[in-house]
Amino acid sequence: MTTASNMKRIVIEPVTRVEGHGKVTILMDQANKVKQARLHIVEFRGFERFIQGRLFWEVPVLVQRLCGICPVSHHIAAAKAMDRIVGGENITPTALKMRLLMHHGQFFQSHALHFFHLSSPDLLFGFDADVAIRNVIGVAAKYPDLAVQAVMMRKYGQEVIKRTAGKKIHGTGAIPGGINKNLSIAERDELLKDIDQMMEWSRSAVKIAKDYTVENLAKLKDFGSFESNHLSIVRPDGAYDIYDGGLRAIDAQGNKIFDHVDNQKYNDYIAEEVRSWSYMKFPFIKSIGPEKGWYRVGPLARVNNADYFDTPEAEACRKEFMAVTNNKPNNITMAYHWARMIELLNSCETFQRLLNDPDLQGTDLVVKGQRREEAVGIIEAPRGTLFHHYKVDKNDQVVMANLIVSTTSNNEPMNRAVQKVAMDHLDGKPEITEGLLNHVEVAIRAYDPCLSCATHALGQMPLVVELYDNDGELIDRKTT
Numbered sequence: 320m321t322t323a324s325n326m327k328r329i330v331i332e333p334v335t336r337v338e339g340h341g342k343v344t345i346l347m348d349q350a351n352k353v354k355q356a357r358l359h360i361v362e363f364r365g366f367e368r369f370i371q372g373r374l375f376w377e378v379p380v381l382v383q384r385l386c387g388i389c390p391v392s393h394h395i396a397a398a399k400a401m402d403r404i405v406g407g408e409n410i411t412p413t414a415l416k417m418r419l420l421m422h423h424g425q426f427f428q429s430h431a432l433h434f435f436h437l438s439s440p441d442l443l444f445g446f447d448a449d450v451a452i453r454n455v456i457g458v459a460a461k462y463p464d465l466a467v468q469a470v471m472m473r474k475y476g477q478e479v480i481k482r483t484a485g486k487k488i489h490g491t492g493a494i495p496g497g498i499n500k501n502l503s504i505a506e507r508d509e510l511l512k513d514i515d516q517m518m519e520w521s522r523s524a525v526k527i528a529k530d531y532t533v534e535n536l537a538k539l540k541d542f543g544s545f546e547s548n549h550l551s552i553v554r555p556d557g558a559y560d561i562y563d564g565g566l567r568a569i570d571a572q573g574n575k576i577f578d579h580v581d582n583q584k585y586n587d588y589i590a591e592e593v594r595s596w597s598y599m600k601f602p603f604i605k606s607i608g609p610e611k612g613w614y615r616v617g618p619l620a621r622v623n624n625a626d627y628f629d630t631p632e633a634e635a636c637r638k639e640f641m642a643v644t645n646n647k648p649n650n651i652t653m654a655y656h657w658a659r660m661i662e663l664l665n666s667c668e669t670f671q672r673l674l675n676d677p678d679l680q681g682t683d684l685v686v687k688g689q690r691r692e693e694a695v696g697i698i699e700a701p702r703g704t705l706f707h708h709y710k711v712d713k714n715d716q717v718v719m720a721n722l723i724v725s726t727t728s729n730n731e732p733m734n735r736a737v738q739k740v741a742m743d744h745l746d747g748k749p750e751i752t753e754g755l756l757n758h759v760e761v762a763i764r765a766y767d768p769c770l771s772c773a774t775h776a777l778g779q780m781p782l783v784v785e786l787y788d789n790d791g792e793l794i795d796r797k798t799t
Contacts, residue, residue, distance in 0.1 A: 406688025407496025428476025616703025
């Protein structure tokens, strides 16, 4: 009989080329058979607690400190919730389009960063390649033009954010009921100057991801892949949308579990559970339950869920993507990269459309209406659906906050991917090499996890101090 005491424990710490800190533990018996594999989130940030007591109009600026990679996502999600608190959810056309431009700037820079800097070494050199070259420096040495493209694409997205939010990181552009600035003609023209180059590079990025996926389809179909539910927001007409819409969930065959759910009622459909070995919660669809109700979010889920894109080139790419699985949901984990680049192209097409819209120079920036004390803001962040839920008292202070961050929703899928890759590639191997362990990390990276954003807990977080003697016996235990 195999027991914990006679099993080998392999630890990947930290998981590399992701945002935030996490580790993987793999338990193997004496014959190197995998018995358990888990992704652990080892940091805790507690934003849901320490924003309590703060004034509600501070929240859109405060919560984006969760992360330096995707601050715009938290900024806008919190602003959407605070729009409702001040009764200003029907923001002006100028405010809406400025926020959309800001949000697509975030998608563009984040997707470019992840694909080219964090994931491309695996795709270009192979999962087993020498770790000395399997990194962004290796990419720059062998593919210098691609490296320049990556840097310039991310720079462009950051410039869009700067001109809409005021700063490239931790901006202040979105405020309750609207925005605090419009886009000047000079700012618009500066962004339009490079748009044709960005479009050309975006098309080439889609081609790189598509060609890799199609050429390696036989291998990738099984790599960390499994059938799953998918969740995202969609527009009322079913179109792809990242700023506003109702919640849609489908199963692995494409059947709708629920559709066009009002954001304010998300709690009726989504629940969360906690597990002792992770600071990341495990969301699930209530009607199905925790065992089978988990779901995937992010680029793969959004492309699977959308009836169409409203930008022509991204829509043509979506049709090619869905054709691979005969228009059924694509459940291939590594297809996240292809879907991600389709979204990048969609953001670039959206830049073209918005930058030529005169509403961006409008001066009607803020609206207010009937005051509320509870509100939910939901958007699509680069990594998936992002939920911000707040309660505010009569003194304008936040008394409750709950965040379901994109990576949190992908917690169960990532753990299943880790388990599957470990079973398929490490099980029974006489020697566990760095290259084999990187296979596990490759599966995690497909989700582009932001582990810093996702570290939240349900309930209280006590301080526990335990004292053991030399024999490992517990002598005393104190809990705050």
